[in-house]
Amino acid sequence: MPKILSLFLVYYLFLLSSLSGQTDSIILQKQLEQGLIKRYNEPSQSQVVFEQVLVQAKQKGLSGVQVEALKQLAQLDILAARYVSAKEFIQEALFICESVNLGQKKAELTYLLATIFHAQGDFTKALERYLESLRFFESHADIIGSLNTYMALADLYYKQNNFSRAIDYNLKAITLFEKQNDKFRLLNIYEQVGAMYARQNKFVKAVEFYKKAERIYKDLNNKPGEAAALINMAALFVSDGNNKEALNNYNRAYNLVAPMHIVPLEVSSLIGMAKLLAEGKDYEKANLFYRKAIALAKPAGLKIELEEAYQGLSDVYKGLNDPGTSKAFRSLSYEIKDSLFNDSILKQTADLQLLYETEKKQAQIELMGKEQKLRSLDLQQAKQEKNFFLALSVLMALLILLFIYFITQNRIINKKLSAGMHDLAAKNAEVESQRAQLDQLNQVKDRFFSIISHDLRNNLTTMKLYFDLVSAPNYQESTSEMSKQVAASVQNTIDLLENLLVWASGQIKGVQVEPKKVNIHKLAELNCQMLTSMAFQKQIQLTNDTDIDACILADENMVNLIIRNLLSNALKFTPEGGSVSILSQEEPDVHQIIVIDNGVGISEEQRQTLFTAHANVSTQGTANEKGTGLGLLLCKEFVEKNGGNIWVESEEGKGSSFYFTFPKAY
Numbered sequence: 001m002p003k004i005l006s007l008f009l010v011y012y013l014f015l016l017s018s019l020s021g022q023t024d025s026i027i028l029q030k031q032l033e034q035g036l037i038k039r040y041n042e043p044s045q046s047q048v049v050f051e052q053v054l055v056q057a058k059q060k061g062l063s064g065v066q067v068e069a070l071k072q073l074a075q076l077d078i079l080a081a082r083y084v085s086a087k088e089f090i091q092e093a094l095f096i097c098e099s100v101n102l103g104q105k106k107a108e109l110t111y112l113l114a115t116i117f118h119a120q121g122d123f124t125k126a127l128e129r130y131l132e133s134l135r136f137f138e139s140h141a142d143i144i145g146s147l148n149t150y151m152a153l154a155d156l157y158y159k160q161n162n163f164s165r166a167i168d169y170n171l172k173a174i175t176l177f178e179k180q181n182d183k184f185r186l187l188n189i190y191e192q193v194g195a196m197y198a199r200q201n202k203f204v205k206a207v208e209f210y211k212k213a214e215r216i217y218k219d220l221n222n223k224p225g226e227a228a229a230l231i232n233m234a235a236l237f238v239s240d241g242n243n244k245e246a247l248n249n250y251n252r253a254y255n256l257v258a259p260m261h262i263v264p265l266e267v268s269s270l271i272g273m274a275k276l277l278a279e280g281k282d283y284e285k286a287n288l289f290y291r292k293a294i295a296l297a298k299p300a301g302l303k304i305e306l307e308e309a310y311q312g313l314s315d316v317y318k319g320l321n322d323p324g325t326s327k328a329f330r331s332l333s334y335e336i337k338d339s340l341f342n343d344s345i346l347k348q349t350a351d352l353q354l355l356y357e358t359e360k361k362q363a364q365i366e367l368m369g370k371e372q373k374l375r376s377l378d379l380q381q382a383k384q385e386k387n388f389f390l391a392l393s394v395l396m397a398l399l400i401l402l403f404i405y406f407i408t409q410n411r412i413i414n415k416k417l418s419a420g421m422h423d424l425a426a427k428n429a430e431v432e433s434q435r436a437q438l439d440q441l442n443q444v445k446d447r448f449f450s451i452i453s454h455d456l457r458n459n460l461t462t463m464k465l466y467f468d469l470v471s472a473p474n475y476q477e478s479t480s481e482m483s484k485q486v487a488a489s490v491q492n493t494i495d496l497l498e499n500l501l502v503w504a505s506g507q508i509k510g511v512q513v514e515p516k517k518v519n520i521h522k523l524a525e526l527n528c529q530m531l532t533s534m535a536f537q538k539q540i541q542l543t544n545d546t547d548i549d550a551c552i553l554a555d556e557n558m559v560n561l562i563i564r565n566l567l568s569n570a571l572k573f574t575p576e577g578g579s580v581s582i583l584s585q586e587e588p589d590v591h592q593i594i595v596i597d598n599g600v601g602i603s604e605e606q607r608q609t610l611f612t613a614h615a616n617v618s619t620q621g622t623a624n625e626k627g628t629g630l631g632l633l634l635c636k637e638f639v640e641k642n643g644g645n646i647w648v649e650s651e652e653g654k655g656s657s658f659y660f661t662f663p664k665a666y
Contacts, residue, residue, distance in 0.1 A: 004040060004385075010112065024056075024060050024062060024208070025062050025064070025194040026056055028053050028056060028060075028062065028065045029065065029068075029537045030622065031049060031052070031053050032049075032050070032053055032065070032068060032069065032072065034049055035047075035049035035050050035053070035072060035111055036072065039403070043076055043079065043080070043260055046072075046076060047076050048543075050069050050072045050076070051069075051073065052072050053065065053069045054066060054069035054070065054073070055070060058256055063096050063099075063100045063102070064094055064105070065103065067093045067096050067097060067105045067109075068105070069104060069443045069598070070089045070090070070093035070096075071093055071105070071108065071109060071112065072091075073085040073086075073089045074087075074090045074093070074109075074112055075112065078112065078116060078119075079224060079260075079262050080261045080262060080263055081119075081262075081296070081300030081301075081302065082259075082266055082300075083116050083119070083120065083300060084303055086116060086406075087113065087116060090109050090113050090116075093105070093109050094106060094109050094110070096286075097109065102138070102139075103136060104136070104142070104278065106136070106512040107132075107133045107137060107142075107145060108133070108137035108145065110129050110132050110133040111129070111130065111133040111145065111148065111152075111521065113129050113151060114126045114127075114128075114129030114130045114133065114152065115523070117129065118130075118152065118156060118262035118403050119300075119301075119302060119303065119468060120300075120301040120303055121265060121301075121302075121303030121304050121336075122303075123156055123159070123160060126156060127156060128501040130149055130152055130153050130156070133145065133149055134146065134149045134150075134153075135645035137149060146172075150169045150170070150172045150173035151170075151173050151475045153165075153166075153169045153171045154166045154167075154169040154173065155563055157169065159304070170218065172496055175256065186389075187419075187508045190210070190212045190213040190216070191209070191210070191213045191229070191232075192210045194206045194207075194208075194210040194213065194232065195232075197209065198232070198235075198236055198239075199483070201239070203236045203237075203239060203240045206236050207233050207236050207237075210229050210232050210236070211226075211229075211233070213229045214226055214229035214230065214233075217229060222291075223256045223257065223260065224237055224256075224257060224260070224262050224265060224584040226253075226256060227253040227254075227256040227257045227262070227265045227269070228253075228265060229251070230249045230250070230252050230253040230256075231250065231253045231268050231269060231272065233249050234247075234249035234250045234253070234601075235272070237249065238272075238275075238276070240613070243276050243280070246272070246276060247273060247276045247277075249267070250272040250273045251273060253265065253268075253269045254266060254269035254270065254273070257269070259487075263296050263297075263300050263302070264300070264305070266293075266296055266301060267293045267296050267297045267300075267302055267305045267309075268305065270289045270290070270292050270293040270294050270296075271289070271290070271305060271308055271309055271312065273289050274286045274287075274289035274293065274309075274312055274316075275289045275312060277289065278312065278315055278316050278319065281315050281319065283319055283320050285317050286312070287313065287316050288314045289308045290312045290316065291588060292309070293305065294306060294309045294313075294484065295307045295589070303336050304408075304504065306336055307333050307337050308333075310329045310330070310332040310333035310336065311324075311329070311330065311333040313325075313329040313584045314326045314327070314329035314330035314333060317329065332593055344622075355456035361492055367573045367581070409613070425520075476520040513555045513558070513641050513642060514555050515551060515553050515554055515555055515642065516553070516554075516555075516556060517551050517552075518551065518552050518553075518554055518556045518559055518665070519549075519550070519551050520546050520547070520550040520551070520552060520559075520584050520591060520593060521544065521546045521547060521548045521549075521550060521584075523556070523559060523560055523563060524544045524582050524593075525544050527560065527563045527564045527567055528542055528543075528544045528567065528582070530564070531564075531567055531568060531571060534568070534571050535571055535580070538571065538574070538575075538578075539576050539577050540571055540574055540576070540577070540578050540579065540580055541578075541579040541580070541582050542567070542571070542579075542581070543579070543580075543581040543582075544581075544582055545581055545582065545584075546582060546583055546584040546593065547584045547586065547591075550586065550591050551664070551665040552590075552591050552662035552663060552664060553615055553642075553662065553663045553664065554642040554643075554644075554662045554663070555638070555641070555642055557636075558638035558641065558642060559642070559662070561635075561638060562634075562635045562638055562639060562660065563582065563593075563595075565631035565632070565634065566582075566595040566631075566633050566635060566658050566660075567580065567582060567595060568631070569631060569632070569658075570595055570597035570599065570658075571597075573597065573599040573600050574597045574598060574599035574600075574655075574661065575600070575655070578597065578598050579597070579598055579600060580595070580596070580597045581596050581597075582594070582595050582596075583596070586664075589663065589664060590661040590662060590663055590664060591661065591662055591664055592659060592660075592661050593659070593660055593661070594657055594658065595657070595658045596655065596656075596657045596660050597655050597656055597657075598655040599639030599650040599655050599656065600652070600653065600655075601650045601651050601653050601654050601655055601656055602648065602652070602656055607648060607650065610632055610644070610648060611632055611635075611636040612632065612633075635660070639660045639662075642662055642663075643662070643663050644661040645660065645661050646658070646659065646660040646661075647659050647660075
């Protein structure tokens, strides 16, 4: 009897763990489905869902769910052309597949890896992965996997100008398409038939099928798919000479994918618009769109699109009668094209295809020999399975009745324990949050009182000494110089208080950035007028040489504080009779603003700690003005909050130049 009870207990524990694992898996699968719904329209929220599922699946040891979450994260990164992180997710998922033998998932992940190499123009690696995944799809009669791989292989061979091989895979894809009749398969049929008509130069029929695909994508609320259909139609309109309609389609596609950062489609849309603008001799806009495409394609490794953009820029500069620049971009284009289509790569592609065909034929021969053996084994196995499940069913009926009480009790205990752990975690999180806030406030307080006790007290002490001296009965000297000193000390105190309040407010409440279009010239002129009296006292020439039309995208109040601090500092550290100027320079994507003085300059040692948060670097100006120690810290923080950079170039005794950048406003 004790032995029987022990067996029952072991079986009960096994059954309980199985039921719990199945429940967790179902819950996480539902969360994955919620993430998939948001994948195309709210990719950032979808990513959060997949990351949460991945963490929970790792904690619960659910390998299949981990692989699916990693796969979905990789697909999000592929859509955004973040290929490095996508490869990392895929490699992690493949490692799990190898350890637990998930063949189907491994094939799907291998296919995704191939699409990355395909997009980056590495056709040899792409073909190797496509064929590896196709071996599994074909051997397991996976129609969807085979379809996708056939279409990808057809596109790969078209890009290598191997049209006969591309047509072979297109025909295989169409054969499988005819077996499918659901909406998603119908969508792929429309796209594939549209592509076939396009290659035959039957533009009207091709557009008809692409429009059908576009409508289905709209019904599915799939904006990337809708944009891809628009890009395909735009290319057809270009071939048919309807440039106006083509430009409209490219623009619609770009507006759909730009907010979602679907980089491959963004680049294709920009290049398409740039080509049409160049044909219309609007070289300025064409140049801008080509450069935007290059800025997106280069970090993503989109070699084919990068080559096309370089060739486009070569044509643009040729139209602008700039043969030197045109030749430089043409050389870049040829360099990429040679790397994509050299003889060794084409030979490797042919060898991989031949190896795949040979392995496939050998596998078919071996399969025919094994089929007969498998039939007889299947009959025997079916009989054994029937007897086994009959016995197992009887045993299960007995055991379920015996253990139902234990299961119920265990669930009650687990529920109470889970509730207690949840409450404890919530309280711990609340305590940790309060501790972090207290630490931050203490730091702000210490910094605040340090500045007040040092800089503010020094300024007030200096003013008191000046006033005591002037009010002395026997004081007979001129007060003009003394007035300058008092005015400088008052101005330093005002600067200190203003920067101190802004800094302390940002430390406690956080810095809120409200970017908008700001005219640099107007803001610089306003600050120059405010500081005119300070410049007049030291006979310093203060000039505003910024471009009248220079506009940036930034928070106006922050930019105002940056310019005021840098101009004020320049005046403090410039001797009488010197000069201070502010000017701007236009770069491809940013405006660069420079504050230049011919003052005392900054040593190498001082430059190392100039923007350091807690160094509190401050020196006396040429008229004994005192720096606040916070102005440059605020400048650095506000510039970076608005997406720019700040740095300084200086030489002792010759002056300083402070550079900072902001994004352009279009």
